Amino acid sequence: MKIKFTYLFIFGLLFISAINSFKKSDNIDNFQLLTTETEFVADTKIELNFSSINEKLPKLYLSNSYGTTILKPNLLNGVLNFQLPESISKKTGIVTWKLLLDTVKLTGSFNINPKQEVSTLETYIGPPSIVAGGTDFSMIVIIPTDLFDNPLLDNTEVNVRHLFLKDLSNKAHFTKNRFAYQNIYSPALSGRILVSSESLNKNSKEYDVNVLPAIPNDFTISYKRNHAFADGNQVTSFFTSTIKDQYGNIVSDGTYVEYFIRTDSNVILKTSGTTIRGVATAKMIHPDHEENWIVKAFIEGMAESNVLELMYEPVISDFEISFSENKRIITIGPLKSFMSQLIPDGIEVKISIYQNDSKMSTITKSSFEGFAIFKLNANTFPNDTYTLKIEAVGIEKTFRNLKLW
């Protein structure tokens, strides 16, 4: 009884498989992929072949990294042949295909790999200038590509070389995500790093990275002047020492240095200069009266100098004043300088006119050939008594109850 059952079972199985195979042979769209490779190398010519038992010419759907298309076959001796267009065969990545049939789905995919030969070393380097001292760096990114502009496979060796002064460095990298990169750190000295790369015996061209000096250290200042007299005419020059960064690099030309001069009356005068070979020069005209200057220079936000004290001696101890024409014309002078010469033109002379302790007016004039002449207009100052205060080269003279008529 048991044996009977087994027989029946086996018979049943055979029957079912017979039905199945019958079904298959009944299927007229019996195409099979003949091409066995699933890995290709990018090329101008790649083809796919299918076996065909009938005259049908199904089309082929193809899709790669960039696009999708439909191909028509060529039927040659029972082989369905598809020539891949160059826009597919030349580009790397996975390519999926579907044979477009009504009844069965025949699909698959294959890989196109780049030809492992470097045609171009696509190099990106930046930033182009960095600061000396070893903390700042520039990055070089290299994408080795093949003849058809495909990046090579991962784990391709790329050598990055860079030279600074006499130090040549060579480091090997293996591409990941289709590229290799290296950080190039700045040396302590400023200058230029030359960079190049190499992969599979293909060398790149030369690239360079500028190494700029780091932020400047504090510096000292000095001055130079013809004489120490406050003649309001000569010029005092200020100089910095050679400004350097902490590694001894002279700061870049054009570094802006600002000088602050504080006078006795707490007025701040400013002058500035830019560095040439590390030295920034600035000038300031002498004061026209006795004064002490306190000078300090800054490179804003980075460095400062020592404090310098300058003294300017008075050039005149006294001057004469004469009145004429009903005391309405006031002549001041001659103003004489340190060698009793007439003081150079342009010394400021100031007259303040008061009436009953209230200031009416201030008139300012520059000296000309040693004299300054004021005329008090009768319309502005009617006949009355006034107080005059005359200031020049830091000397003040007062005339009380001066009667004008």
Added chain:
Amino acid sequence: MVNINKNILRSFLLLSYVAILALIIFGISSLYSYLNLGADRNTMLHTEIKKIDQYIPRLDWAPLSNEGRKIDEQTLSTIENDYLDAWYVKHVAYKTNNTEGIDDYYTENARRNIIDFVALNLSSTITIDGTTLEHHPKLEFFSEDGQLAVITDKDVIEYKRIYQNEKLVLETKERNTYKSILLLEDGFWRIRHMIKEQSDDYEMNIVPSLHQITTLQGINYYPQATPWDMFGDTFSKEIISKDFEIIKNAGLNSVRVFVQYDDFGKANINEVKLEKLKQTLDSAEEHNLKVLVTLFDFYGDYSVLNWTLNMHHAETIVSTLKDHKAIVAWDIKNEPNLDFESRGKENVIAWLDNMIDLVKSIDKKNPVTIGWSNTQSATILKDKVDFISFHYYEDLETLETSIKTLKTETLHKPLVMQEFGRSSYNGFWSPFGSSDEDQADFHKKAQEIIAANDLQFMSWTLYDFENIPKEVVGRLPWRKNAQKQFGFINNNGAKKASFKYISKQ
């Protein structure tokens, strides 16, 4: 006799004179207004916002762990924009076989690949209508000078329809992984290299929703004063609350409401309208009613390039409301089969198919259906929906057989008669139309069939309406007038005879 003839002639002359004058004045005035048309002054300052959303697939960045320089949000979002635009211009290029825009988003070497493909497809009249639905990019690398970025975009869901000689050759949905190297050139992040690293056919698994509808007895709802404009300026929660009370007291347990695509702001959902929808749901919850939300009404584009916009619309609504207790199910689209002829059946079905996938990927709890306008179409996508919905405005005689066929064809998935009803209009435009009694009789019979077949239902509709927008049934007065009187409650607020049969009791 002569006199009359003369008068006729006179009046004809007079009238034609007036008509000619009117025409001349109209002609001159339109010429005048044409000549006065100029550029709008405010365009001088170029203050208008140029950026419009045209492509917003779902995009999730992997957590940032890139090599190289740390990236900031701003740059990442610029990269994202340009990267998506690159995809968009590529889709457009392959759809139109025109390379406009490619230059902006692909570098000189990379764009050659696309130009070659366009030339190839153009030569064999192939066009590809494609889009991507999801992106999962991971930033692999960002260079120190901020000019180069490498992205691995994992599991890009790519949908394509390939036409040759304007005939659909293949429809395919793939899941691909791409590696892209982008360069910052002229202010654009341009694709320099693109490599497809993985690819397989993609089909989302059909997962039944966690919840299922069991006893839906409801009604299609619009407020009486504002039909088809429920969430407009005159939205009032009080009116809705009052109506929901009537519905609840009538023995019903659910309502169906509609989201109109344009009205809700298309891809950029109007927050105010969404809030009003939420208030409607709140009100339903207060009255212990469930709500079936129809996600797309008055929408009929379906073009593949706009899918991402439609999906963004649905995604915003579904993700905002999915946990609301009043939600009972999502109706993807109202009567999509009516667009088969004008938009192409395959287009519409593909759109629905993908929209179901999207809604189900966001909301695993609530069931999903499609509001087919008849029983014949109701089997389309029957395996993907959680329950079958159909509308029935035909003769009740054939309803029972239709239900039976549907039940066997859909393997006894829950069945909802989502719209049915009869107008009580008989008047000038339809002198032999139905009366209130006929309507009552219709609903009585319908309820009998519903009871006999254990059918779930939502009738059309609570109120008679005064104004029907032309988008609903067109401008023809016999249609419009009939549509006005489908309600259980008439314009005076009185319950019609049919109200007795609004529910099963």
